[in-house]
Every structure is written in structure tokens, then in C-alpha cells.
Amino acid sequence: MRTVESSRWWEELSALAVDGFTYLDYLTAIDRGTHLDLVAHVVNPDTVEHLLVVAALPGDSAVVDSLVPLHAGANWHEREAAEMFGITFTGHPDPRRLLLRDESAAPPLRKSTPLPARVDTPWPGAATAGGDDAAGRRARRQLPPGVPAQWVAEGP
């Protein structure tokens, strides 16, 4: 794995291509909560060496150079990462949405984007074993795993 500055994303990947890493296998992003990690997996087809290249992007202004002029195969990967994580790829030749139809939707794979179904659906696990106590209080408030507290719909 190689960590690079996002401002040098194009330069680093170009230099790697010159060194033989001419095949882009995959490009995606990971929401780390504090920032986004942009990840490219490149392969040297002659030596079958492969390398993960990672650049940190700030969540509120995720802008990076498009790799499409270097790797034509980055086209759809960048369109997917753009709509799923809210990343702008500067110089992308065809920055339309790839899979999503709703232009106004928040990027669904950002951790800050609530899943409407998990907000609207009361979690069955919120009930307490033995039911509410005599005073009607719940012994301990339980939250569904993996759902941030601020998303959870208030139960009855």
C-alpha cells in the first residue's frame, strides 16, 4: 500500500504507469468518518505485482484529478465513486451518474447519509425482555447495531 497526497494523485499514478503499473484493476473510496480514503488498485501485468494507492480526501471538499486520460477503465469506477461518496473527479470526460437516478439524493455510502428505511422502521430489538417495568420505563435503551443514535426513530 502506498499513501499519497491527493494533490499528487495524477502524478503518482502516472509515475506508477511509467514503472509498469499500467492496469487499473479497481478504484473506490472508503468513508473513514473523519475523511474519505480514495483507493486505486493498480497491477503491473508483466510482473503481476499489484499495489494499493491511497489518498486522503476531506469529506467536505472531496475533489481530485480524474484518472480517465491515464486509465480509460477508471471511467465507470470514478462515476460510481462520485455518486456514492460525493467526490468530484476534475477532468472526467463523462461525469453523468452511473447507477443512481435521483440527482438530488445525498451520496448513499457516506456514513453521514441516513438510510431512510432504518430511520422510518422501528427496531424490534428496542423492546425490553420482560416488557416495560411497572412504572412504564425501559430498563436500558438499546440501539440497533450499526445505526447511529441520531438516526433512530423514537419508539412509542
Added chain:
Amino acid sequence: MTPAAPAFRLAADPTVRVVVANLGLACCSLEVDVAIQRGLLVPDEDGAGAAHCVLLVSGTVTDVLAPAVVRHYEALPGHVSVMSFGACASTGGPYWDAPTVTQGVDRLVPVSVYVPGCPPRPEALVAGLLALTAEVSA
């Protein structure tokens, strides 16, 4: 899939003849092929007699594909019964919370029978077809 969908007889009840238009949208559709391969559904292209026309929705209905599902339903001639095969078609299943998945094909077209499973067994397909044809005939 075209409106000229294949016809079958059920090995469990050869009096039942069904025309199955399989909208195989995900892995559940493999179970339909298994049912044919194992002889639970017997091809009956030339057989005579009336047949129940079934639109078999086997797999995940995404919002993007939803209009195509409706178009296929409307393109099938005559009375069409819709079978929702598996959890994805019935409710979204494992993708119940995904913003891009239709939470049940019954939001698009009327469903005659829901077959539970993830995936349902091939035998469950036959049981569902029997339940469906019994209901239509009743």
C-alpha cells in the same frame, strides 16, 4: 424474456400446465433452472389445453428496473398471475434498507402468491405454483 414464455407441466401434478415468464433479476432465478433440470417442471411446449400464465419475479427489483417489470407484466397476454419468488421480490429482503431497491414487487404489480426463502428451494417453487393455480381455478 419475451411474451412467448415456455410452458411446463408440474411433475407433482401433471394436470397443471403453466406458462412461466421468469423475470430472473438475481440469484433466485437459478432455482427455477434447477427445478427444470431436476424434472420438477417438465417442458410442455406442444401440449394442448389451457395454461396458467405466471410472471415469476425471482430476484431483487431495483428502482431502476421497476418500469421494466411493469412493462413485462403489461406485455403478457391474457390473465397473468404474479409470483413473488424469494425475500428480495417480496420485501427487498436483505436489501430492505437499501435506498435503490423496491421494497416488494407488490408495489408495482398485483401479486398472487409470495414464496418465502432466500432462496426458496425448487420444491418451494412447485408448491407456490400449486397454490397459485389452485387459487386461480377456485
Added chain:
Amino acid sequence: MSHNDEIPAAAHGYIALTPAACTSCMLCVRECPSWCITLESHAVQTSEPGARRPTTVSVLDAFTIDFGLCMFCGICVEVCPFDALEWTPRFDYAASDRSGLVQAIDQLSGSGDQR
């Protein structure tokens, strides 16, 4: 059936409940990724002969599995500390309406009408 393959007894066809074994601990409900299990219970105080003070136990009032939503992953079967949930090879419970896939204690335990 025209084939010779028996359905294995351990096939993931249906999840059956043994109500007497259930302590209403809620583990299955909380671990379910599909949120397809509901459980209602109430607490009662019981006094065992010779015990110093009464103990509180939960009594199962209602238990449902929504087989329209269930992804048959078996996490509920795995986490149940008292084996109150178990796989059965049953497959013939298709329903003509959506609510028919929500099965309650009498169906899950086989004490009521299977269909």
C-alpha cells in the same frame, strides 16, 4: 416428486420455535440483520420453595418471524442460548397475501394450523 433427492433434514427451509425453551432474552431479535423478528414478553415474580427471595422471569407473550423479509442466514438460530430456534426443511408455506408470511407462535411451534 419425480426425483430421488431427499431434502436434507438440516435444510434452511423454515425456522421453528420451541416456546417452552424461549426465555424472551431478545438476542435473536437484536441480532437479526433483517429486523424480521418481533418478541413481546412480560415479567412475573416467582418464588421457588426454599429460595430467599422471589425471582423475576420473563414470560413469552408473542413471537413473530416475517418470512417475507427473512434472509435465512440463521444468526437467530446460532445466537439462541437455549436452542429455542431451529432449522427445519419445510418449504410449502407460500402465502397469497404479504401478511401470510408473518408467522406467529402457533405456526412457528407447529401447534396450530400449518398453513
